[in-house]
Amino acid sequence: MQTAEIRRRFLQHFEQRGHTVVPSASLVSPDPSLLFTVAGMVPFIPYLTGREPAPFPRATSVQKCVRTLDIEEVGKTTRHGTFFQMNGNFSFGDYFKDGAVQHAWELVTGAVADGGLGFDPDRIWVTVYLDDDEAADAWHRIAGLPKDRIQRLGKKDNYWHTGADGPGGPCSEIYFDRGPEFGPDGGPLVDTAGDRFLEIWNLVFMQYELTDVRSKEDFRVVGELPKKNIDTGMGLERVAYLLQGVDNMYEIDEVAPVLRRGAELAGVTYGKDHEADVRLRVVADHVRSGLMLIGDGVTPGNEGRGYILRRLLRRAVRSMRLLGVDTATLPELLPVSRDAMSASYPELATDFDRIAAVAYAEEEAFRRTLSSGTALFDTAVREAKAAGTPALSGEQAFSLHDTYGFPIDVTLEMAAEQGVTVDEAGFRALMQQQRDRARADARAKRTGSVDVLAYRRLLAEHGPTDWRAYDTLRTDSR
Numbered sequence: 469m470q471t472a473e474i475r476r477r478f479l480q481h482f483e484q485r486g487h488t489v490v491p492s493a494s495l496v497s498p499d500p501s502l503l504f505t506v507a508g509m510v511p512f513i514p515y516l517t518g519r520e521p522a523p524f525p526r527a528t529s530v531q532k533c534v535r536t537l538d539i540e541e542v543g544k545t546t547r548h549g550t551f552f553q554m555n556g557n558f559s560f561g562d563y564f565k566d567g568a569v570q571h572a573w574e575l576v577t578g579a580v581a582d583g584g585l586g587f588d589p590d591r592i593w594v595t596v597y598l599d600d601d602e603a604a605d606a607w608h609r610i611a612g613l614p615k616d617r618i619q620r621l622g623k624k625d626n627y628w629h630t631g632a633d634g635p636g637g638p639c640s641e642i643y644f645d646r647g648p649e650f651g652p653d654g655g656p657l658v659d660t661a662g663d664r665f666l667e668i669w670n671l672v673f674m675q676y677e678l679t680d681v682r683s684k685e686d687f688r689v690v691g692e693l694p695k696k697n698i699d700t701g702m703g704l705e706r707v708a709y710l711l712q713g714v715d716n717m718y719e720i721d722e723v724a725p726v727l728r729r730g731a732e733l734a735g736v737t738y739g740k741d742h743e744a745d746v747r748l749r750v751v752a753d754h755v756r757s758g759l760m761l762i763g764d765g766v767t768p769g770n771e772g773r774g775y776i777l778r779r780l781l782r783r784a785v786r787s788m789r790l791l792g793v794d795t796a797t798l799p800e801l802l803p804v805s806r807d808a809m810s811a812s813y814p815e816l817a818t819d820f821d822r823i824a825a826v827a828y829a830e831e832e833a834f835r836r837t838l839s840s841g842t843a844l845f846d847t848a849v850r851e852a853k854a855a856g857t858p859a860l861s862g863e864q865a866f867s868l869h870d871t872y873g874f875p876i877d878v879t880l881e882m883a884a885e886q887g888v889t890v891d892e893a894g895f896r897a898l899m900q901q902q903r904d905r906a907r908a909d910a911r912a913k914r915t916g917s918v919d920v921l922a923y924r925r926l927l928a929e930h931g932p933t934d935w936r937a938y939d940t941l942r943t944d945s946r
């Protein structure tokens with residue numbers, strides 16, 4: 469079943485059950501406390517917290533999400549993307565646990581001919597919070613799940629709150645058993661790697677008012693909320709990978725074409741070498757995230773969202789380099805991602821010229837950075853190894869950053885590949901000193917403030933300066 473079809477069925481299922489279909493919000497989080505939209509509930513925060521009255525009692529959406537927290541997992545697990553889509557249904561003081569369980573069960577196990585997803589009910593497991601007997605009872609009574617496939621987990625996995633005083637409550641998660649070839653028996657309680665029992669859907673029951681919230685697991689329940697809410701999130705890519713009979717979310721219809729094109733460019737066969745496979749999956753994931761982020765108006769930069777985007781694009785380019793491709797790669801890969809995604813997001817096609825210009829310029833800038841900084845990096849590594857202390861100093865990392873624009877994570881990654889460590893604390897201290905100096909300068913110059921608009925105008929008229937001096941005038945090899 470194609471990803472676009474799963475998305476359509478999800479929305480239809482909940483629309484038929486009285487939910488208002490709400491289009492995805494931007495990846496640039498509508499909630500000012502977050503850089504990116506990290507879950508389907510983010511656009512609904514004002515209604516879930518009761519800050520604003522909900523304009524509808526029930527809603528459903530397929531929300532574009534970015535989770536940079538998962539970047540290290542990408543390509544290594546089967547299930548983590550930096551970009552992914554979260555299908556959700558929401559009840560604002562309307563139905564509660566019974567309704568949430570029933571709606572979810574009907575969709576997951578409903579026959580394909582009737583609009584369902586057709587999962588085998590015998591391979592579904594769920595978890596509930598330790599003392600949440602109501603939820604356990606609902607799964608048994610409504611879904612007919614045997615009690616040994618309803619497991620109990622603690623706050624770390626099965627409790628939700630915003631991280632601050634306010635609403636919170638237990639959650640219940642739905643898992644699909646991929647089979648004994650992916651791990652031992654025993655359900656999600658045992659399979660902490662999550663390879664065999666794949667988490668597909670989280671149902672959050674917002675039911676309590678919390679106070680003294682100090683951490684994920686340290687808080688106090690003061691009482692029941694006057695209006696209880698439901699917030700759910702189902703991973704569209706995870707469901708797609710199961711229903712498409714592939715091994716992971718990077719092999720689904722919306723992602724695999726980029727992976728295949730990357731393999732073709734690198735002249736490697738996907739599935740033969742673990743390390744190369746991970747790199748190809750990283751490429752496929754990051755190219756798509758870059759496409760979606762630029763599509764939502766993010767541009768590469770040195771901080772905040774722009775920095776994350778820059779990191780994703782550069783990591784994709786570097787992964788292709790490590791696969792042996794030295795030529796520009798985004799012009800080959802980005803259009804493939806656009807073609808795979810534009811059935812669900814037609815604006816990617818109409819806006820592609822702008823998106824491509826931003827992405828290709830970033831790759832060019834990075835290629836220049838790499839070609840000028842790599843020599844310095846190699847020398848530093850050689851020196852460190854020769855000195856018998858396989859560590860780059862904070863000064864060396866700082867100089868790479870300051871002079872050659874090497875982001876610290878590129879230095880860290882390249883160092884790790886060479887079996888060399890980096891004095892990151894030393895690097896950070898030098899960065900801080902630089903910031904302090906800049907601040908002091910700014911204070912001193914407060915009276916003669918610079919009009920940055922003038923520079924912006926120049927940039928708009930003439931484009932960025934191609935600064936060649938480091939390539940052409942460099943006299944020493946440090």
Ligand code: ATP
Binds near residue numbers: 662
């Ligand atoms: P996991 O334990 O696998 O990291 P999670 O518990 O962090 O997932 P939730 O915060 O519960 O995920 O998000 C709801 C749903 O969104 C998950 O059940 C999953 O299907 C999907 N999801 C979460 N993170 C990702 C990701 N990085 N890539 C793809 N899908 C994801």
Ligand code: MG
């Ligand atoms: Mg997670």
Ligand code: MG
Binds near residue numbers: 667
């Ligand atoms: Mg989880």
Ligand code: MG
Binds near residue numbers: 641667670
């Ligand atoms: Mg979860």
